[in-house]
Amino acid sequence: MSMAVAHDYSGAPLGAPVYELTHVGKTYARNRVVALEDVSLTLRKGSFTSVIGSSGCGKSTLLKIMAGLIPPSSGRVVLQGKPVTGPRRDIGMMFQQATLFPWKTAVENIVLPIEIRDGKAAAKKAREKALELLDIVGLKGFEEVYPNELSGGMAQRASICRMLITEPAVLLLDEPFSALDELSRDNMNMELQRICRETEATAFLVTHSIQEAVILSDEIVVMKPRPGRIAEIVKVDLPRPRTLHMMTTPEFGETVDYIRDLLDKGEDM
Numbered sequence: 001m002s003m004a005v006a007h008d009y010s011g012a013p014l015g016a017p018v019y020e021l022t023h024v025g026k027t028y029a030r031n032r033v034v035a036l037e038d039v040s041l042t043l044r045k046g047s048f049t050s051v052i053g054s055s056g057c058g059k060s061t062l063l064k065i066m067a068g069l070i071p072p073s074s075g076r077v078v079l080q081g082k083p084v085t086g087p088r089r090d091i092g093m094m095f096q097q098a099t100l101f102p103w104k105t106a107v108e109n110i111v112l113p114i115e116i117r118d119g120k121a122a123a124k125k126a127r128e129k130a131l132e133l134l135d136i137v138g139l140k141g142f143e144e145v146y147p148n149e150l151s152g153g154m155a156q157r158a159s160i161c162r163m164l165i166t167e168p169a170v171l172l173l174d175e176p177f178s179a180l181d182e183l184s185r186d187n188m189n190m191e192l193q194r195i196c197r198e199t200e201a202t203a204f205l206v207t208h209s210i211q212e213a214v215i216l217s218d219e220i221v222v223m224k225p226r227p228g229r230i231a232e233i234v235k236v237d238l239p240r241p242r243t244l245h246m247m248t249t250p251e252f253g254e255t256v257d258y259i260r261d262l263l264d265k266g267e268d269m
């Protein structure tokens with residue numbers, strides 16, 4: 001695969017737009033809650049974007065709309081030039097808990113999306129690719145293991161493989177490592193960064209952790225509640241690849257403080 005992403009001196013990706021949200025709004029009909037108002041956002045190829053904001057500011061709603069799981073009440077969502085009107089093959093998703101089937105081995109779980117989409121023969125063919133992916137995430141040798149023999153972090157690694165097997169253009173991540181201890185979570189975040197670089201994926205992460213958002217992202221969408229809308233999109237100027245060591249630098253601390261102030265201000269509104 002060729003590296004189609006140019007980087008400026010700060011390391012910010014300058015890829016072509018992959019996802020384009022224009023004036024997206026969502027009012028839940030049942031309770032008339034305005035969950036999102038006028039959200040416009042562009043994700044560029046190979047970029048990593050996080051969304052952060054207090055509970056109830058519409059992060060999950062935004063992710064579900066981007067995934068095509070629920071329709072917006074207003075505005076447009078376009079992925080790779082085509083409006084998103086339902087779940088799509090070019091969208092990969094990952095959730096808080098690894099949702100592996102306990103009666104299937106790691107490799108069987110990973111090829112499952114192919115089996116569902118294209119049948120058993122195609123799943124058999126995809127096995128080799130699944131093994132390569134297991135290698136990438138550091139699970140070589142665990143191909144035939146059942147999920148209950150994997151640690152939480154290992155299960156999430158397998159879930160990453162299952163998400164990547166269909167080669168989605170975009171990865172939608174809903175706090176994928178929040179159930180892990182802090183050390184595993186930091187390590188998994190670095191893994192995630194490496195995998196995104198290797199596969200040139202465009203990633204969008206919902207998180208409650210400012211630190212996690214800053215260490216991973218090129219851009220952080222800071223949201224404010226009632227109604228949920230964008231307070232500011234903050235660019236992170238740390239060079240790539242990021243390392244955990246960067247969390248001790250003044251630049252990192254300044255960005256974290258800046259975002260914390262924005263979130264505090266949002267709460268007052």
Ligand SMILES: Nc1ncnc2c1ncn2[C@@H]1O[C@H](COP(=O)(O)OP(=O)(O)OP(=O)(O)O)[C@@H](O)[C@H]1O
Pocket residue numbers: 028030031033034035053054055056057058059060061062228
């Ligand atoms: N299915 C639904 N029906 C009605 N209202 C909903 C529904 N889902 C979410 N809401 C409301 O929309 C608003 C935004 O919720 P959402 O779950 O998107 O926020 P969030 O930022 O992801 O919150 P959290 O950080 O707590 O997960 C909230 O006021 C919530 O009560």
